[in-house]
Amino acid sequence: MTQQVAKGRELTMSRAMVEAIAHEMRENEEVFYMGEDVADYGGIFDSTQGLLDEFGHDRIMDVPISETAYIGAAVGAAQAGMRPIAELMFVDFFGVCMDQIYNQMAKNTYMSGGAVNVPMVLTTAVGGGYNDAGQHSQTLYGTFAHLPGMKVVVPSNAYDAKGLMHAAIRDDDPVVYMFHKRLMGIGWMPAPEGPKTDVPEEAYTLPFGDAEVRREGSDATVVTLGLHVHRAMEAANELADDGIDAEVIDLRTLVPFDTETVIESVRKTGRLVVVDEDYRSFGLTGEVVARVAEEALDDLESVQRLAIPDVPIPYARPLEEAVNPGTADIAEAIRTVTE
Incomplete structure (x- = not known):
């Protein structure tokens, strides 16, 4: 399909993501965000910029440098009825916490015979193009898509980033939301022409599986x-x-x-x-x-x-x-x- 977007205000991809997250947090007290440098710093790729001011440290939580611990905690919180968003700062760090991602987040609904759901979003920065070498520059799209039990989302522009984020947070299954660093619109990493788009102010969702x-x-x-x-x-x-x-x-x-x-x-x-x-x-x-x-x-x-x-x-x-x-x-x- 080819989308038609009404002309209006333009947002960067990072601002569109934050807007969707803020809306869902206002609508549902069970939504919270956790990760490294996501609170006071606002995310190293502006993925949470401004959220701390509105929601405080109880819902925008900086965590110790232990991906195993906090992603495991997010899985437990999701199974208990909350809707956590856990940020893996770089997708390359998946090796530290793959047991929590693949053997827990992705499989626990199946392993429990449907007794529990895991309604969480794992956000992560992907991609190179700024000379950060082999441990901070991968995308690993295929790795996550290969492993059953997780939905995998990769937006290319602000309009899609907002709609897909709304859909991801509302989904009752685990979603891996992969955002490319070069598309976020941050000052020290110039984006190409295209990812900054017109974005409606109201909430909207985009369906998964619709290219x-x-x-x-x-x-x-x-x-x-x-x-x-x-x-x-x-x-x-x-x-x-x-x-x-x-x-x-x-x-x-x-x-x-x-x-x-x-x-x-x-x-x-x-x-x-x-x-x-x-x-x-x-x-x-x-x-x-x-x-x-x-x-x-x-x-x-x-x-x-x-x-x-x-x-x-x-x-x-x-x-x-x-x-x-x-x-x-x-x-x-x-x-x-x-x-």
Whole structure:
């Protein structure tokens, strides 16, 4: 589907997220936020900026540097009837607390035979592009999407960020809400054109599993998410001057996955480019290609995958830029499939 948003006030992605969180906290006293540097500091990527002033330390809680402890506490609070939002400062830190995420948060409803729900949101910052090396620059989309029991949300702009946050907090299942650092609109990390959008003041939700066609086209389908939605749009707009008409699909959520929109587009264009900031092997790019091959193989004429090669994210800026697909790389992939 292609959304139509009424013109109004523009927000950065971080402000849109905070607005949704504040609304849900006002409406439901069981909603609270916990994490490292989320209270007095307001989140290192402005994910909670201003919330402490309204809700105080009882509901916007700084925690000790123990991801195992506070994410475990969030799971327990959710099972007891609260709706916690727990922030994992960098997704790379999942290794510290994966037992709490995958063996508790994701599985406890199943393991209890449905006796308990775990209505919590795990927010986490993802992505590189600012030279923070191999332990603070990953996206790991595929890791979380691969593990059953969690919904996985990846907004690419402020409008989606707000609607998906409302939906995540209200959901009765655990949701992993992954926000890209480069899209948040913070001063020291400039965002590309696009993530700052018109956002309604009122609360609204966006359905999970409903991808968005950001640009309609007839020559090739580009499937991507997060930061690379904007890079794909840049590439598609550049190629339009050369007569190549690319369609760009923003997945928005990985779990549930909108296979139907992808298949419909590939049946129209016959050519597929999948772009991901996660690792190439065993990841999102392979999953998308496999789904298309299973359901629309006869319509598929050509395919290209762009992703991080199977190496840690380098610290040096030229090396980081070399491994992370850029606008020029996407444009070249589109040219390749349309030749």
